[in-house]
Amino acid sequence: MLPVSNATSASPREGVWPAQRREILDWLVIETRNERFIDNILVEMSKRLLDAGVPVARATLHFRTNHPQWLGARILWRKGLSEAEIRTFDYGIEESIQYLNSPISEINNGAQVVRQRLEAPNEGGPLYPMYDELRGEGYTDYIAWPLNHTLDKRHVVTFSSDSPGGFSDDHIAFLADLLPALALVSEIRLKNRLARTLLETYVGPHASEQILAGATTRGSGVTVGAAILICDLRNFTAISDLWPRDDVIELLNGYFDAMSEPIEKHGGEILKFMGDGLLAIFPLSNPDACTNLLQAISEAQTAMAALNDENIRGGHDSLGYGIGVHVGDVMYGNIGSRKRLDFTVIGPAVNVASRLESLTKETKRPVLLSKVFAEMAGCESRLENLGSFPLRGVGEPIDVYAFSGDCAPAHQSESA
Template sequence: MNSAELQRVLNWLIDGAWSAQEPAEMIADFCERLVAAGLPLWRFGIFIRTLHPEIFGRNFIWRQGEDVEIGSVDFDVLDTPEFAQSPLRIVFEQSVEVRGRVDDPNSKRFPIVDDMRAEGATDYIAVPLPFLDGSTHATSWMTRQPGGFSDDDIAAIRAIIAPLARVSEIISLRRTAEMLLDTYVGNRAGARILGGQIRRGHNDTMQAAIWLSDLRGFTALSDRLPAEAVVTILNHYFDCQVTAIRGHGGEVLKFMGDGLLAVFPIDEYVGDAAHVCAGVLEAARESRASVEALAIPVGDAVERFRFGVALHVGNILYGNIGGGNRLDFTCIGPAVNLAARLEKITGRLGRTVVASEGFANVCRHDWHELGEFPIAGFSKAQRVYGLADETYAQVG
C-alpha cells in the first residue's frame, strides 16, 4: 500500500472527513480512498453500538461497486446463535482483533468463513473501534486478494483505526443526542433544541391540533395493583396511542402519569388544517380500537381499559419553560387549557372521543352535538361534540 496515499487518507479523517455530508457518504468515500491508495479492500463494515432503549446498534456495510447498506439490530440479536459464533462478539466482549482466513483450519469455528469462501473472499479481520468514553465498537475488513491481507495491509488498517474512531465517535455522539432528544422530548422539539433553542424565553407561536388523553380509573388501578404491573399497563396503554399519533404526523410532547399531551402542527401558509385534523381524528379512532382490544393478565384476572381523549385546534406557545437551569420544552396557552378541561368531560359523558367546536368546524365529520358546558377558567360555555358511533350512556 502506498504510504503517501495512506497518509492522505489519515489526514482526511483527521480533518473530519469534511467532503462527506452523511455517514453513508463518508464511509463510501473512505473506502474508495483506501482502495485508490492500494488497500485490496472488497468489503468493509462498521458497527456502532447505540444508546437507545430498543436498538443495540447500527451497521454500515460497503462492498466494492455497490451502495452502502445501512441497518440496525435490536437487543434480541445478543441471544442468537449467529451472534454467539460471530467474530464481532469477541471484539465487543474482549476488545481484541479477530482474524478469519479461508485457508486457516482454526477459522472454521466462524460460520462467516464459509460465507466468505462462497463469495470468493480470502481473508477477514475484525478490529475494535475504541471510543474515548471507554465503549468498544467494531470494524470488519474483507479482501478477495489471493493469500489474503499482507502484513503491510494489516499495519495500514491498524494505523487507520484511531482517526476513524474519532470521526465515528463525533458522528455517533450527534446521533445519540438526536435519538435521546427524540425519545424524551419528541422529534420536532429535539431538532429545535439541537438547533440552539436552549434558553428560557426561546418560544414560538404555532397553530396546531391538540390531543390530550387520560386513562379511566387510573387512581383506583394504581391503588389495587402492584407498581410493576401498573408500569407494564401504562407502557402498553401508551403504545396504543403513540403509534397512531406518530403515524398521522403528531408529536408526543409529554406523559403526565396516565395522561398524554400531543400536538399536530398546522402549516397556516399551506392551509392544511382540515387535512391535519382528519389525521388526528383517524389517530383517535385507531387508538380507541387498540385500547379496547388491550387485555393484560394480572394475577388471576385480565385487565381491560377505557380512556378519554379531547381534540381541539388553536394557537399554542411552544418552547422552553422552567426555572433556573431546569427547562421543559412544551406547549402552553388557552388552547391547551381548554383541551385539558374537555378531556375531563369525556368521563362525565361516558365518551372516548370529544372535540371542541373549533375542531369539529375544521374537521367535517358525522359529529353528535353533546351540548354546551361551563368550563373552569373560561368566561363562555363551550359547545362539545362527540362521535356519532359512540353510544355510551351519560355518567353522573
C-alpha cells in the first residue's frame, strides 16, 4: 500500500479546481434533497467528477444494514453505465476469506485510508486479491476511505481510475474533500431505507407504506374487504416444554417459513405473528384474492409436509396446524395505547376466521373455510361440506367446508 499525500485527510486545497469542487459539494448538500436513492446519487456524483476532470472509472459504496436477511450491500458504478449495480451480502460474509483478505475489511477495522497504485509493484502493503482483479479489468489506481456516520457507524467508499498514472495528489484531494458531504447524504438515505426495511420487516409492506405516509394516529384506518387467514401450530406448549430452546426457535422459524413464503408469494400480507400463530389478509382489491389464498395454503401444506419429513428424520414428531379462512370487511389501521400502537385488522370477519381455526381441533381437519369464502372462491364443489357449526361469539351457525388442497376454480378444471 503506497503512502498517500496529506490531501487524504480531507482538508481542502483551495488552489485546485475550487469552482468545480464547490459545485459538486453544493449539489451533494442542496440539490440531492429530492433524490431518495443513494445509488442514483453515486452515479450522478461519479459523472460530475468525470466532467470536472477527476478520472473516476469505478466507484463503490459499502453499507452495513439492519436487514433480517442481509448483513450489508455494495453499490457499484462503472464508467459508461447509467445505473449502479446493487449486491447484497448474507450474514457470515464477515468471516469469509474473501472479506477478511480485502481492503474493505481493513477500513472496517480502523484504517483511515487504503491506497494502491495498480500499475506499480506492491511496496510492503497487503497484496489483496481484488487488486489483481481490478488490474485485469484495466484499472490503474484504487483508493478506499471510511464514511463515518453518527455514533461512529463506519461504512466504506472506494474510487478507481483507469487513467495512465491513476489519480494525482490533486485528484485525491478533490475526492477527499467530498467525504463529509457524502457521509451526510448517504446517512440520510441509508436511515430512510432502514426505516422502511424495519417497518416492512415488522408490520409488512402495505402497512409500512401507510405508516410512512403518516397513518400514525390511534384509531386511524380504513375499511377494506379482505380474505382472512389465521393459522396456529398444534401442541406448541408441550413442544416448548420438552424441546431445547434452540430447537424450538428453529422449529418455529421453519414452520413460519413454510407458511409465510407462499402467502407473500401470492399477494397476501402477514400482519402479525402471534406466538405460534399468524394473521394474514388478501385484499379483495385483487379479484383473484380468494384463489390466491387457496393456492398459498396448498403450497404451504406441501412445504409443511417436507418440513415434517425433516423433523421425523431428526427424531421429532410431525407438526400439526390449524387454518381458518373467512372473507368480509375489516377495519385496517392503528389500534393500541397512546404510546404503543399495532397496525392490524379487526372486525367480525376476523373473529369468524379465528373461530374456524379453533374448530379445526374438533373436526380433525387442518383447513376450514366459511361458506361465504367458498362461494366467493367458486370452489364449493371441490370442498367437503361439514355442515353448520355454532361459533363462539358469532350469532348464527355457519356452514363450514374442509379444504384438501384442490384450489383450481371450476372453469379451470373443466378446461384443463
